[in-house]
Amino acid sequence: MKSDDYEKIAQARKAFATGKTKIVSFRKNQLRQLAKFLNENESALCDAIMQDLRRSKMETVLAEIVMTNNAIVNALENIDEWCKDEHQPKALLTLFSNVYIRKEPFGVCLVIASWNYPIALLLIPVISAIAAGNCVIIKPSECSAKVADLLLNLLPKYIDNECYPVVVTDSVHSAQLVENNRFDFIFFTGGTAIGRLIMKCAAEYLTPVVLELGGKNPCFVDKSCDIKTAARRICWGKFLNTGQICLAPDYILCEAEIHDEFVQEVKAVIDNFYGPDAQKSPDYGRIINDRQMSRLVKLLDTNDGKIVYGGKYDKKDKYISPTVVTDVTLNSAYMQQEMFGPILLIMSVANIDEAIETINKLEKPLALYAFSSNRQNIDKLLFSTTSGGVNINDVTMQYTLESLPFGGVGNSGIGNYHGKFGFDAFTHKRAVLHDGTPEALMKVRYAPYSESKLSQSKFLVNKSEKSTGIVGWLKSILGMSILGVVLAYGLHLIFGV
């Protein structure tokens, strides 16, 4: 790690100690500046993405610029509400007290993004971290180098550089960043293997983490679905960003009865989207780098399954054609890792039960998809499986809503974000109780203990099944009144007051 990276972290810690990020108007200003950054540099950002990923402007604007801007607008609209103390209803024990949950920032948070959506996956968590009052070490992926450079050079012109420094390192030094520095929170988007390492490093400092990882997202297609629509929506979600999206449908579990028709539809849709030679389509991207290219080409060369469409590649151009592979089984090489590329796997299944059995043999995925009009099948699928999120009759949409938490479960991740969930992720919810109970009522809890004190204390703290709602509240008032009278009489007897 470069020495000035260490300095940036130290500076962020000093900046946090000044308390300036705790002021809500400061946070709002920084968010507005971020919006300005996006607005004034949209073209430059699209160009950088084109150079890194050869991703079309439409995909970049919608999936990165608009999504990030939405996060800013949502945060600005709601931050006052989110920051408020949450006051709690009274119980017998807290009748004279004020109980609330206070929202506090953790401190200096590290946000590490991955290269596939290098703007949104970096800035959306950063927005949440800023909204929650933290300082943030902003670490874009070195793999999407043009975007990283742009952020390094331009972001400091818009947002407070001491509170939110950008740190760009290579992969070796990225590991050191986490091993050698203590953060108050780490937010990581990337692969499962690195996720494990991050959590292991975080354990050393007891740093809480959110890990947005990946996995193999299954997509069940049954005979009740509209095959044309299903094929279109699936292909759209699959080939976005050349399949380099954590939410892409990884493998299709297609009911045998419609399998062949579905495959034909998929082929027709791909032709429609990108023409007969996708390498010439301006709407079709490229693989990020040689390492990923080699990984995917190796899979294609295994000859597991049957390539029914595509299967072409051009290493120099980092191009892999949209590819469809059928006759895939759980033992196929394709099924041993997250695809993260433009190869759509189609497995034939007899019915929903076989689909569920297959899904449950693998790790919990980030997303689960199904195309069906069969209510029973959908309910069964939802009940019998789990996943980070679900989309029925479409793909990826659970990412697009600020009101929905976005995150994985099991191997696909820990924690979540977006909207209020993002604010909460970066917030310490501190329970605060201002105790105003008169001392006379406290005596029942003090030593020397006695059976009568025990009975009185039990009365105050006991919560039975029936003591809730208005009845419970009235009981509390009655109970306190009786207790008050008893104590007053007791004081009178003892002290003559």
Next chain:
Amino acid sequence: MCAAKLVENVRQSFRSGVTKPIDWRIKQLNGIVKLVNENEQLLIQAVLRDIRKPKFETVLSELIVVKNEANHAINNIHQWVQPTYLSKYLHQGFDSIYLQKEPLGVTLIIGAWNYPILLVLAPLVGAIAAGNCAVLKPSEVSSTTANAIAELLPKYLDQDCFPVWQGGIEETTEILDQKFDHIFYTGSSFVGKKVMAAAAKNLTPVTLELGGKSPAYIDKESNIDIVANRITWGKFINSGQTCTSCDYILCHEAVVDEFCKAVKKRILHCFGEDPKQSLDLSRIINDRNFSRIAKLMDDVPSSKLVVGGVRDPSERYIAPTVYRDISMDDTIMQGEIFGPLMPIISVSGHEEAIRIMNSGEKPLAMYVFSNNNKVVDDVLDNVSSGGTTVNDVLMQAAVPNVPFGGVGNSGMGSYHGKFGFNTFTHERPVVQRTQGMEMLVESRYPPYTEKNLSMISWLISEKKGGYCNIL
């Protein structure tokens, strides 16, 4: 049975779906209430044997709290499990969008010895309410209670879903090597790190309820007698072996003499001339901790002793002890005391108190005693902690509607009430669309056009005032 087999069996139980029906979960929660009700004496005796905790404390701080947690869950579970419907954008008007509440699966709950019933059964309530299975690992240090729990639990709860795993370091390491869907640990920060590192191998989320040095600041604008009453109570419950106990006092120099006098008087009132004779004081859990605390005592010059300082290793008895004029460099300030020693540091005011508190790790609890709201606000604004009580101690952990947990070195995650349910729940967002209305969708497909880009951009952009959002 080895740990791997045990966990595999529990996983089979979870896969069978038995924990999913709400009625079943309520039955298990009622089982916990029944277990406590029908075995109150046995449990009181077990804790008495382990740590000589008086019945008063066991009932109020463990048994009733467990029952309250269980009853609170029973009262609210139907509401908690309901899917949460969420706001949508205009173009999602035909979609159904909600959060489905799902159990995580097979969880591990590791308890601690200081509240050996509470710290196993209270987290279990959250796990059950959320529909999980759980392997329980009570602390072997409080062995009588651990054995009691191991014997009783199968009689009240489904033992295939909630087995008890017993043992020491070796057995704990063995169980931590297994794959769980959540690990809930209460104990020290030192072991907490190991738990999290073990969890990292399987990407298992953790809740760590740890400890630290929880400070109490006493401002000059306080009713010192009342402060002394409350601090004495909170400090010497369970002989100071409480994670939220006030570890050390920062007392305004203007009232430090008065406070020392008041605490001395209070200790006499609560525990008598010879506290060793009082049945209301527990003992130190074991020889190791006794020696550790004894060493802390030996390192304090006798001139600083206000009251106490007496100990008896044969009983593992340490008198309620107060020291004054302590400094940050003293040995007693170098680690969590977890014993009945109350060091008092004099400060010039709340600003100095804030500086001192912030020089250490974030504590599980922080207390401030003052009738001056500005002082209280200043301290709250400038010192973070897991939770806080103002003008009392411990109470932030006693109310059901607020999260109980640490921050930084004192822990991560939280529980109690709904927070326990949430800890053990995966909130799974579900977006259900219609397959119709394809014309609303097709503009997103390639071949891309500028016109489609503008239209979709406008449609999905969040506007100020949110007029594009509908419920």
